[in-house]
Amino acid sequence: MKVVIITGGSRGTGASTAKICAARGMGVVLTYNRNPAAADALVASIAAGGGTAVALKLDVGDVGSFLAFREEVASVLRTSFARTDFDFLVNNAGHGLYNPIVSVTEEEFDGLFAVHLKGPFFLTQTLLPLIVDGGHIINLTSATMRVAFAGVAPYASFKGGLEVLTRYMAKEFADRKIRANSVSPGAIRTELGGLNEEFEATLAGMIALGRVGEPEEIGGVIASLLSDDNRYINAQNIEVAGGYII
Numbered sequence: 001m002k003v004v005i006i007t008g009g010s011r012g013t014g015a016s017t018a019k020i021c022a023a024r025g026m027g028v029v030l031t032y033n034r035n036p037a038a039a040d041a042l043v044a045s046i047a048a049g050g051g052t053a054v055a056l057k058l059d060v061g062d063v064g065s066f067l068a069f070r071e072e073v074a075s076v077l078r079t080s081f082a083r084t085d086f087d088f089l090v091n092n093a094g095h096g097l098y099n100p101i102v103s104v105t106e107e108e109f110d111g112l113f114a115v116h117l118k119g120p121f122f123l124t125q126t127l128l129p130l131i132v133d134g135g136h137i138i139n140l141t142s143a144t145m146r147v148a149f150a151g152v153a154p155y156a157s158f159k160g161g162l163e164v165l166t167r168y169m170a171k172e173f174a175d176r177k178i179r180a181n182s183v184s185p186g187a188i189r190t191e192l193g194g195l196n197e198e199f200e201a202t203l204a205g206m207i208a209l210g211r212v213g214e215p216e217e218i219g220g221v222i223a224s225l226l227s228d229d230n231r232y233i234n235a236q237n238i239e240v241a242g243g244y245i246i
């Protein structure tokens with residue numbers, strides 16, 4: 001059984017990815033940060049559908065906790081999957097912030113940097129010894145990298161950094177045939193998406209398909225990228241945004 005680790009797998013696009021991966025026969029290790037109840041409910045629903053999922057706590061902004069997290073992962077791999085390694089890492093966890101450049105605080109800037117760039121960098125570095133040769137890393141970026149959307153400058157800038165980091169991962173992990181790609185959602189109906197009726201209508205007018213996306217439309221792409229059908233895709237950023245400002 002292939003095993004995928006999904007950070008921020010308790011809600012939104014991560015939860016959707018977890019469900020679809022489990023339905024396709026993968027073992028799932030999903031992480032949560034502040035909301036264990038959502039993670040537990042998802043684990044139970046995957047188990048009820050015949051899949052196997054385990055939830056672990058992880059703050060992606062806390063690099064100092066990553067070594068202990070790796071120990072927990074190793075233990076779960078042994079006990080739940082009879083494995084000493086895993087196949088796929090999805091760096092998905094994150095939070096958003098709407099605040100124009102003129103008023104962003106240093107604390108907000110540092111918080112976004114920690115979760116969207118520094119965290120994925122050091123978490124991948126820490127977990128790398130447990131990833132199989134031929135494995136695959138997927139980083140969640142954002143369509144806000146391509147089109148400037150006022151109010152999300154630090155977030156979008158760090159996502160841009162993550163896109164570059166993805167190419168460097170593909171380069172530096174090539175000796176182990178580990179691939180790295182990023183998936184770049186547009187406006188998706190999750191808590192982070194921050195939609196209300198008016199905002200959704202405005203966004204829909206900017207999207208060729210005329211609507212915002214649903215979490216499973218990101219989860220489906222990630223699960224599909226992890227399948228063998230897509231084994232020659234490497235070092236790419238794949239925007240999944242319904243044709244956002246084209």
Ligand SMILES: NC(=O)c1ccc[n+]([C@@H]2O[C@H](COP(=O)([O-])OP(=O)(O)OC[C@H]3O[C@@H](n4cnc5c(N)ncnc54)[C@H](OP(=O)(O)O)[C@@H]3O)[C@@H](O)[C@H]2O)c1
Nearest residue numbers: 008010011012013032033034035059060093094188190192
């Ligand atoms: N939704 C969109 O429109 C959109 C667009 C472009 C890109 N994205 C990207 O897609 C990814 C997922 O976003 P989403 O919309 O699914 O968000 P979401 O629904 O708000 O879910 C966020 C997930 O990340 C976890 N999380 C938050 N902060 C964390 C931290 N510091 N450490 C570890 N886990 C943390 C949450 O866990 P707890 O609930 O347990 O705290 C939750 O599982 C993010 O990287 C986001 O930037 C989303």
